[in-house]
Amino acid sequence: MNSVVEPAFVGNSPAFNATMKIISRIARCEAITLIQGETGTGKELAARAIHYLSPRSDHPFIPVNCAAIPDSLFESEIFGHVKGAFTDAKENQIGLVEHAEGGTLFLDEIECLSAKGQATLLRFLQDQIYRPIGGKDQVANLRVVVATNRDLLAMTRSGEFRLDLYYRLALLRVTIPALRERAGDPEFLANHFIKLGCKRFGLNQKFLHPDAIEWLNTYDWPGNVRELENFIYNKILLSEEDSIVAGELTTYKNDKPASDNTQEALFNLTFDSAKKQLLNNFAQQYLSKLLARTNGNISAAARLAGKERRTFTRLLEKNGIEK
Template sequence: MPHMLGQSSAYRAARAQLQRYAHCDALVLIEGETGTGKELAAREIHYASPRRDRPFVPVNCGAIQDGLIENELFGHQRGAFTDARNAQPGLVDHARGGTLFLDEVDSLSAKAQVTLLRFLQDNEYRPVGGGAVLTSDARVIAATNACLDQAVAAGRFRRDLQYRLNALHVRLPPLRDREGDVALLAEHFLDAVAQRMGGPAKRWGADALCALGAHAWPGNVRELENVTLRAYMRADGDVIGLADLATAEPSLVPSHHQFERAATTAELCFAQAKSRAIEVFEHRYLLQLMQRACGNVTAAARLSGTERRQLGKLLKKHGIETKQFRTS
């Protein structure tokens, strides 16, 4: 089973919460940006709990069609609808005695939210097509990369369902707030790629590790894993340097790479070196700013005390796409 990995204080605090939550059966809501490892966190709770030997059933709520939510969760009786030749259990039945993990719970339609709320109120359900009322003993863990408070305020999510899901709560820290974990995870993913590919072991160069540590990682751990895979496949030698990293992911280190090369030559005058340093600062600042503002340029302009038009010009100058920072 894949396991959570990290040594930063923010990560250790979140994991300590997960371990405490494992020893009770209350509902848990896991919030965190895309790629922070919410399913891994849910599995951490499950496998540290007395339910560890029972099923862990993940459900991608965003992939369930609105009209099929009851059938997917509760199953159906024979003859419940056309082609229902046999009774079929739902995901709640599959999770019996174990854990039902509802990922992307914010994507449920209004109708599906009512269905889920009714089920969570007493853990009772009836398969489509009738039959006896059944009781579930599965533990429910939900996850979202959206802010449910904002979704409730906008009328997209039921407040009573939010309260029901939020008995216990944990927010997973984004990778940019996990000091020191980028290098640790990058080394781990590099070893994992080599093992999976059956290829030679490789290591990161110091310059590449510095570039990885300077990135804002809007896609978090998942983005780092993908970048590591591409860098491994692109690098010819056993050391992945900054040039290899730039080839694998050009948007990751353009300004930084140029500045490092410029700083090691005697060809640039003071003014040129200063200009390059400003470019590096602007690039990093804009990445962190847009991350805080979730890709909203107007909000970012307000946070930074900058005119929206000027901020837009800077974003265009540095080739930063705002859509990658949006969480919903």
């Protein structure tokens, strides 16, 4: 595999190898591809694998987080604009489609597109003809790959996603398996990240103690590969020993349900006080997660929450969350 992909998108399990075979076949095609999978499974890495294994590998790979682009700027960001097209258009600006010319345009979190954004994308995908705002029609030469952690078909049934756009995107599909479905890969990836992390941080080479391997392979890793990577880096940076032992790992596992102790403490409060505390905690966690997901973009976070931007801003202020 291309060296740009190999360091990160690796595995040795039957589930991972089967997925890589599908990716290799998809890479030889030019069709639009939908990548599905839980958060942290490596959907962007899979998109990069498709690109770098394809005939377009010598051209740009342009990743776009749809959740981070305000709806009002989507068309300008994607297609660009010419000078004077609107009040703030001080100069010509090429769009992400033109940046990806000859290569691959990767649209992540495609489920976050508004109805207007979905219509704009559908129109472009039909013939890859687009028009920069204030400009003339142009024809793009690129491949489009999209990704989501949602069930788009279910979203079409609830009216959140266009059915015609879904069928346009789902011509080729690949699902990245969750880490808990990749037997043996937690150990394989842990060793991989130990090697990378020690090199990256200038540490003496560390290794997994044999009693730690069973724990790695039985923990369910809800955050998938991303959680495992961050976990291993944390351990090699803080461990004073050359080996990572099971005791250090089980401490992490026991820390996970700490919220259970918090919930137990709620029963020492009155009903109204407990309810108020739960709601406050939920609001803070929910709003913080949305802001993290959209890289601090308030407009995008408000859209995901189904709130007007002004209302969403008031919620942030009410819950003491910095904008």
